[in-house]
Amino acid sequence: MSNNNHNETPIAHLSLICTSNSILLERLLQTIRYRGFQVLNMNSNDLENGETEVNFLVKGQAKLTTLKKSLETIIDVQQCYLTDEKEKLAKLLEMGLSSINSSFINNAPQQAANY
Amino acid sequence: MKIGADLIIDTLYKQGATEVFGYPGGTIMPVYDALFRSYERNVPIKHYLCRHEQGAGFAAVGFARSTGKTGVCIATSGPGATNLITALADAKLDSVPVVAITGQVPRPLMGTNAFQEVDVFGLSLASCKHSFQVMDQSELEDTINQAFRIANEGRPGPVLIDIPKDVQMNAVIKQTPLNLPTPQVQPITLDQIELAKSLILNAKKPIFYIGGGVDMAKVSRQLNALLSHTQLPAVTTLKGIGAIKSSYPHFMGMLGMHGNGAANLAVQECDLLIALGARFDDRVTGKLSTFAAKAKVLHIDVDNSELNKLRQVELAITCGLEAALPALEQQFSLIDSNDQQQWQSWRDECAELKQQHQWQYDCPAQGIYAPALLNELSNVMPSSTVITCDVGQHQMWVAQHMTFDSSKNHLSSGGAGTMGFGLPVAVGAKVARPNDQVIAVCGDGSIMMNIQELGTIKRFNLGVKILLIDNAKLGMVKQWQELFFDKRLSETDLSDNPDFVKLASAFDIPGKMICKKSEVEQAIKEFVEFDGAFILHVKIDAQDNVWPLVPPGAANQDMIGNGSADNQPTENVG
Ligand SMILES: Cc1ncc(C[n+]2csc(CCOP(=O)(O)OP(=O)(O)O)c2C)c(N)n1
Ligand SMILES: [Mg+2]
Numbered sequence: 136m137s138n139n140n141h142n143e144t145p146i147a148h149l150s151l152i153c154t155s156n157s158i159l160l161e162r163l164l165q166t167i168r169y170r171g172f173q174v175l176n177m178n179s180n181d182l183e184n185g186e187t188e189v190n191f192l193v194k195g196q197a198k199l200t201t202l203k204k205s206l207e208t209i210i211d212v213q214q215c216y217l218t219d220e221k222e223k224l225a226k227l228l229e230m231g232l233s234s235i236n237s238s239f240i241n242n243a244p245q246q247a248a249n250y
Numbered sequence: 251m252k253i254g255a256d257l258i259i260d261t262l263y264k265q266g267a268t269e270v271f272g273y274p275g276g277t278i279m280p281v282y283d284a285l286f287r288s289y290e291r292n293v294p295i296k297h298y299l300c301r302h303e304q305g306a307g308f309a310a311v312g313f314a315r316s317t318g319k320t321g322v323c324i325a326t327s328g329p330g331a332t333n334l335i336t337a338l339a340d341a342k343l344d345s346v347p348v349v350a351i352t353g354q355v356p357r358p359l360m361g362t363n364a365f366q367e368v369d370v371f372g373l374s375l376a377s378c379k380h381s382f383q384v385m386d387q388s389e390l391e392d393t394i395n396q397a398f399r400i401a402n403e404g405r406p407g408p409v410l411i412d413i414p415k416d417v418q419m420n421a422v423i424k425q426t427p428l429n430l431p432t433p434q435v436q437p438i439t440l441d442q443i444e445l446a447k448s449l450i451l452n453a454k455k456p457i458f459y460i461g462g463g464v465d466m467a468k469v470s471r472q473l474n475a476l477l478s479h480t481q482l483p484a485v486t487t488l489k490g491i492g493a494i495k496s497s498y499p500h501f502m503g504m505l506g507m508h509g510n511g512a513a514n515l516a517v518q519e520c521d522l523l524i525a526l527g528a529r530f531d532d533r534v535t536g537k538l539s540t541f542a543a544k545a546k547v548l549h550i551d552v553d554n555s556e557l558n559k560l561r562q563v564e565l566a567i568t569c570g571l572e573a574a575l576p577a578l579e580q581q582f583s584l585i586d587s588n589d590q591q592q593w594q595s596w597r598d599e600c601a602e603l604k605q606q607h608q609w610q611y612d613c614p615a616q617g618i619y620a621p622a623l624l625n626e627l628s629n630v631m632p633s634s635t636v637i638t639c640d641v642g643q644h645q646m647w648v649a650q651h652m653t654f655d656s657s658k659n660h661l662s663s664g665g666a667g668t669m670g671f672g673l674p675v676a677v678g679a680k681v682a683r684p685n686d687q688v689i690a691v692c693g694d695g696s697i698m699m700n701i702q703e704l705g706t707i708k709r710f711n712l713g714v715k716i717l718l719i720d721n722a723k724l725g726m727v728k729q730w731q732e733l734f735f736d737k738r739l740s741e742t743d744l745s746d747n748p749d750f751v752k753l754a755s756a757f758d759i760p761g762k763m764i765c766k767k768s769e770v771e772q773a774i775k776e777f778v779e780f781d782g783a784f785i786l787h788v789k790i791d792a793q794d795n796v797w798p799l800v801p802p803g804a805a806n807q808d809m810i811g812n813g814s815a816d817n818q819p820t821e822n823v824g
Pocket of ligand 2: 642693694695719720721722723724725
């Protein structure tokens with residue numbers, strides 16, 4: 136049975152620095168889904184030195200630390216930063232994931248349910 | 251002119267992969283042609299034609315697990331590649347270094363639903379440690395080299411390389427490196443080692459919980475030295491079996507769902523669980539919140555994502571056991587006799603548990619009692635024998651009633667529990683270790699899943715022995731139906747099994763059937779002494795079940811059945 140109590144579903148922001156390649160996003164998405172999270176939003180930018188920065192906003196009941204660590208085991212992933220504190224999330228998202236406005240974060244649980 | 255396929259063979263050869271398993275087909279034909287020419291080109295690679303790609307995948311697994319080397323399997327695109335996937339998924343869950351090479355339709359046809367085009371690369375994302383698709387001719391060589399590195403580095407696992415046919419056929423061009431990042435290996439620090447030591451020394455009831463990671467890191471010797479310094483009780487997982495010498499007096503056996511009663515109770519009683527290369531699998535822990543509930547946990551594993559995944563631990567160390575175990579062993583090599591003495595009452599408590607939960611083989615029935623037969627086999631076979639298993643009741647009986655002095659001698663599908671594992675894995679093990687006995691202990695259900703590999707055994711004259719435990723049932727499922735589904739035996743009857751001895755004889759493999767207890771001793775002796783492939787078909791009573799059993803969702807101390815033959819709750823349980 137699915138958990139309909141979205142108000143309790145934690146949200147987190149993941150920022151990854153990865154080696155660029157054509158399969159990268161698929162690999163990251165597969166791991167996020169497998170570890171029990173849903174992607175609410177994402178973006179990626181190619182950096183200069185053959186690297187790509189990828190940002191994800193995810194929600195899920197599973198353990199965030201396990202998600203972070205399993206993303207880190209992917210060969211292409213060089214660094215992975217995780218933020219799940221509300222204030223920091225709001226700030227980060229203003230800077231990076233501009234398609235999600237800060238009111239989303241302030242009302243994160245409810246918004247996530249409707250996303 | 252040297253073509254891509256030649257470069258593939260050259261690179262495999264340089265990697266030491268001189269024995270490979272596979273099955274040809276359209277998109278991998280250039281590689282098969284290069285294999286054919288490998289002898290004249292002075293890069294000889296012996297190819298073992300299996301009779302199904304799953305068989306080839308599992309043969310590669312058997313080759314790898316019985317030696318610690320990398321197993322290699324090859325298949326064509328589409329159905330050939332999808333047939334490999336089960337073996338690769340099995341290798342992923344059991345952390346086995348395998349490199350799989352699959353053909354793909356030529357690049358211009360990719361994405362057009364071409365004949366035998368399946369997105370195996372997509373499939374492999376969920377079933378392999380890593381995967382490559384060689385779209386750039388210049389990256390062929392380094393892709394193969396990197397695949398071998400990744401398969402073995404850190405926590406081992408399968409790596410798939412999907413190679414379009416035109417990449418195999420085109421002339422070799424100048425090769426360029428892939429420039430993949432190499433992960434930094436975390437060394438163990440002195441602080442961590444001292445913390446670990448002090449946790450152990452301050453515990454009153456510490457116990458070692460040993461997983462498959464120990465053998466994979468090739469540190470069984472150091473583990474046994476550490477045990478000998480501390481004389482502490484120890485248990486293993488299914489994959490950890492063999493890492494601890496069977497002669498170690500404080501070895502309590504396997505823990506978990508079908509573990510030894512003493513092992514489970516000792517873990518429930520301990521105040522420090524020292525988990526080395528183990529991952530708190532649900533078949534081990536039973537109800538997680540009740541598992542070793544009184545214990546602090548010290549967990550060392552090469553895979554950081556395993557730490558604090560299911561159990562919050564007091565001290566988590568991400569480090570390869572090849573570094574951690576020697577360091578820990580050294581710390582305890584000069585252990586104070588007072589320190590060692592402080593655990594005497596704990597040792598006594600464990601010894602008493604062991605005494606109370608000894609296996610018993612005095613089954614009153616006239617039929618053959620499989621645990622007793624397996625114990626007999628274990629006693630008479632050479633200690634270097636490799637046992638491979640299928641999946642089911644017989645697999646658990648092997649784990650319970652046979653002893654092993656190396657994890658490389660007990661090849662069982664742990665994480666995936668794949669029926670049909672035993673026979674092809676035995677093929678791979680026999681190729682890798684031709685001078686050792688290799689015995690596949692099969693179930694009557696499981697053997698039919700890869701029975702075609704009798705053809706491989708015949709063709710290559712591999713002296714694989716088969717011990718078939720036939721209860722005319724999908725026994726393990728039947729056991730659960732009896733216990734948890736009100737005895738509704740849905741689709742688990744196999745009473746119309748073929749005559750397995752006749753079947754083997756069609757492949758020129760001799761055999762014998764036994765069904766009486768009085769026949770066991772002689773038959774096992776002949777079986778072990780026979781020179782060459784042989785099938786011993788053992789008919790057992792379908793009523794026999796595996797005990798003890800921790801019911802799903804229950805705590806390990808609430809296991810049912812105490813493991814003795816004459817005290818099995820065959821009725822009214824659950
Ligand atoms: C490929 C696969 N399909 C289904 C299962 C589920 N399963 C687990 S044990 C078992 C019965 C195995 O029967 P058999 O090989 O005769 O062994 P027994 O339990 O009778 O000893 C089944 C169907 C499985 N583990 N693997
Ligand atoms: Mg059976």
